[in-house]
Amino acid sequence: MRVKRVKTTEEALNTLAEFGDAALPVAGGTDVMIQLSRNEISPDLLVPIHEIAELSTIETNGGPCIGSLVTHETLAKGALGSSYRSVAEAALTVGGWQTQTVGTLGGNICNASPAADTLPPLLVHDAEVQLRSNTGRRSLSLDDFFLGRRETVRQHDELLISVSLAPAAHRAGDVYLKVGRRGAMEVAVVGYAMRLVFDEDGTVSEARVALASVAPVPVRARGAESLLEGRQLDESTLTGVSEAVLDAIAPIDDLRASASYRKLLIPGLTHRAAAICAQRAGVSTELTGGRA
Amino acid sequence: MSSEILFTVNGRAVTTAVDGAATLLEVVRDHLDLIGTKEGCNEGECGACTVLIDGKPVDSCIYPAILVDRHSVVTVEGLSSTTTGRAIQEAFLDAGGIQCGFCTPGFIVTITALLEHDPAPSQDDARLALAGNICRCTGYSQILDAVAGAIKGRE
Numbered sequence: 538m539r540v541k542r543v544k545t546t547e548e549a550l551n552t553l554a555e556f557g558d559a560a561l562p563v564a565g566g567t568d569v570m571i572q573l574s575r576n577e578i579s580p581d582l583l584v585p586i587h588e589i590a591e592l593s594t595i596e597t598n599g600g601p602c603i604g605s606l607v608t609h610e611t612l613a614k615g616a617l618g619s620s621y622r623s624v625a626e627a628a629l630t631v632g633g634w635q636t637q638t639v640g641t642l643g644g645n646i647c648n649a650s651p652a653a654d655t656l657p658p659l660l661v662h663d664a665e666v667q668l669r670s671n672t673g674r675r676s677l678s679l680d681d682f683f684l685g686r687r688e689t690v691r692q693h694d695e696l697l698i699s700v701s702l703a704p705a706a707h708r709a710g711d712v713y714l715k716v717g718r719r720g721a722m723e724v725a726v727v728g729y730a731m732r733l734v735f736d737e738d739g740t741v742s743e744a745r746v747a748l749a750s751v752a753p754v755p756v757r758a759r760g761a762e763s764l765l766e767g768r769q770l771d772e773s774t775l776t777g778v779s780e781a782v783l784d785a786i787a788p789i790d791d792l793r794a795s796a797s798y799r800k801l802l803i804p805g806l807t808h809r810a811a812a813i814c815a816q817r818a819g820v821s822t823e824l825t826g827g828r829a
Numbered sequence: 830m831s832s833e834i835l836f837t838v839n840g841r842a843v844t845t846a847v848d849g850a851a852t853l854l855e856v857v858r859d860h861l862d863l864i865g866t867k868e869g870c871n872e873g874e875c876g877a878c879t880v881l882i883d884g885k886p887v888d889s890c891i892y893p894a895i896l897v898d899r900h901s902v903v904t905v906e907g908l909s910s911t912t913t914g915r916a917i918q919e920a921f922l923d924a925g926g927i928q929c930g931f932c933t934p935g936f937i938v939t940i941t942a943l944l945e946h947d948p949a950p951s952q953d954d955a956r957l958a959l960a961g962n963i964c965r966c967t968g969y970s971q972i973l974d975a976v977a978g979a980i981k982g983r984e
Binding site: 538539540542563565566567569570571573574582583585587610629632633634635636638639720721722 | 961
């Protein structure tokens, strides 16, 4: 397999334009190399982009704008700050330390695994992705980026440049909960992210709920979000929210868990996520079990 | 088609020609005869192949060799002469941290990165750092004892 080394975004874009679907960008290689060895992909040309410095930065302009080459290790250390804890929590569960040192946020997005840990937290922070080719740029909601398992709207001549998140809100809390068979080195059985913003009296003013490993693509549970907004967190609200989450997902049986087990997890995760969001927002509720 | 890569291994400059799909593990073991680094799962799950790239632990079995061009790689062989490496080796012997030994090089490399990064990690930090290293003999308690011993040994 051939290799085309590039130093800048422009060189990468020119190479992608020239070689089309025969070229594959590679950053940390943690997904690409496994897929190559399993013959799941067969590009003619690898384009190492790992040294493009401008894609490795995090800028703050209202919300954070995260370069596509920022690693899970950087995010896991809390580089985005305390308003984006769900992102750090998810990054800390992407494989082990050895994966997090080289695996990138852009790679996790473009690989579009149904189980990708960083995607639910990005969705609850209203992530937008910026794509560039040598003929133009476009920006779209991360929710519109995924077409199916390992399928995205990214064209072969486009590079994912950055991901921008909504600005941090006052009196808000977020969380990522992951269920696996063991505590580390797991592909999620269910990944569950929530972000809640509260009014002064503890009413939820804005809610986001997103999940991984419950459908071919990461899922926003919009019905659940509507049920949370305008309500106080109590048991009866969360029972309805859990039902709405179950309506939004379509889990399957696979080697990690059955569909029915995944559904069984939802009420407990909903309850726990809401309690943790409230606790992190500094809002007291009658819920229990929110310590994280 | 091969690409030439130039990098340092354990401080020594090397040049070799690799296919784009070659892993760093293949280069380290087959091109450079540094067979201390082990092939376990070959898919980034077990950590037996851990090496340091620019001081950070990486699973060499899923790392493209072409990416180490002009970077520094340290394998377990390169740690035998360092203060940290020797302290960890002694601590493994004292704690009985080795059973079949296959995972040991990977553990020693990851623990080196941990201690270079934080000289006195808590046991929780050590567990987290070692989550990507699997010991199929399940001798984890002795390995964590060895981490504690290595921390003392370096003081």
